């Protein structure tokens with residue numbers, strides 16, 4: 001790599017599982033930029049309103065483009081994923097999958113809505129136009145061992161479905177294997193907190209990311225940061241479990257980085273931190289704690 005041009009990974013190069021044995025499709029130096037061509041989470045099987053979300057091959061869903069080997073990344077390091085740009089396709093889709101979603105038992109029938117993108121809006125219907133806020137739902141590194149589908153968010157990232165992970169955000173992922181083996185996919189043109197029906201506006205996209213190896217930051221699970229906010233995030237058996245882990249991580253971060261006492265940190269979270277639901281549907285629900293940086297003088 002020279003002259004500042006970005007690398008590119010084709011949407012032909014995808015994985016459906018995070019696995020330390022996945023062969024890297026690209027090797028980059030820390031600080032280099034990669035354009036990832038991402039297939040939508042349905043692996044491009046939903047193209048028209050008559051394409052119903054039934055009989056999915058669950059082994060071939062939620063593809064992540066990659067993996068990319070980042071030179072110098074070692075277990076215990078943190079991979080900084082700087083999301084620089086997201087260019088979405090002209091059309092996405094939202095589906096209700098039988099047996100999936102927050103109210104799955106109340107919505108047993110498959111349902112598809114094709115959603116065109118026009119002038120920065122997602123055209124849900126003639127009467128309903130949603131401003132786009134694109135982000136990749138899945139950002140993942142290889143776990144230390146085993147082969148894990150990308151669908152359940154874990155400490156190595158995966159299907160986090162947090163709309164906080166948009167352009168301008170740095171996603172911090174803990175590194176478990178040499179080179180980190182990073183992949184990204186599952187872009188949503190827009191999504192509400194919760195992603196309640198189980199899918200958002202699922203869409204093909206190109207995601208431009210700078211990958212940086214951080215040798216000093218030590219984390220157990222992903223964190224997010226923007227110019228305005230610092231965020232912890234976690235998953236649990238229940239939303240309640242997830243919220244408590246994310247809150248404890250935020251308290252620890254305030255003690256370590258801002259010199260607060262434990263009591264001060266807990267109280268500050270009560271006064272200024274928003275506990276937000278990321279998603280309620282990916283088996284382990286996700287919560288993020290959102291701290292505004294502007295409160296620090």
Ligand code: CA
Pocket residue numbers: 041137138159160161186
């Ligand atoms: Ca997702």
Ligand code: CA
Pocket residue numbers: 041137186187188199200202
């Ligand atoms: Ca999705």
